[in-house]
Amino acid sequence: MRLTLLDPDHPEQAFPPLYQALREPNGLLAVGGCLSTKRLLNAYRRGIFPWYNTDEPILWWSPDPRLVLFPDKLIVSRSLGKTLRKNVFTVTFDKAFSDVIAACAKPRKDSEGTWISPDINQAYINLHHQGYAHSVEVWFNDELVGGLYGVALGQVFFGESMFHTKTDASKVAFASLVDQLKKWDYQLIDCQVHTNHLESLGAEEIDRRVFTKLLNQYCELPASPHAWQDL
Secondary structure (H helix, E strand, C coil): CCCEEECCCCCCCCCCCHHHCCCCCCCEEEEECCCCHHHHHHHHHCCCEECCCCCCCCEEECCCCEEEECHHHCCCCHHHHHHHHHCCCEEEECCCHHHHHHHHHCCCCCCCCCCCCHHHHHHHHHHHHCCCEEEEEEEECCEEEEEEEEEEECCEEEEEEEEECCCCHHHHHHHHHHHHHHHCCCCEEEEECCCHHHHCCCCEEECHHHHHHHHHHHCCCCCCCCCCCCC
């Protein structure tokens, strides 16, 4: 099956139906287009996200199955619970979005490159300025040691990337996010694809069709009017 080529000059162009996504590589759906706010919001609403290397065109994905976390199913291990109770870290929201995404873009120990290119970086900063992208920051002695960022639509949070430079900092960011999202009436957290790290926190795989139905239900429902405003 041929992949749909998206026109970079027409961000309103519709994505192809998800059943056209490739099985291998899992979920690859379309190529090209742009990273405008309109294009990105259209993608997330339909369960699609961009992921590509700097030497590639923009690639759009919707894998099957999909890794998600239902907020009530968060698993807090004994050691993580102990860390949270000790208040070793200070947690903030939307205080240093650009610093978080820059930290997420740094190469990991097991990888030389990064998928967070300058274009991706700027696109999500634009989403943040327009109130759609948000960050969680974890601080230790006024140093940013962990965090995550993602996109919020209705009662769904679409996680994008996380980082840590100190043990448990990214887990503290995630657990703090989930706790806050529950208070704001969020029903679903998209974790995209399976990782052992997220599975240990309670994330589970669901069929893409089920995921799409959940998006149709929860993206159209408003979160708490205080969401992202009272922190």
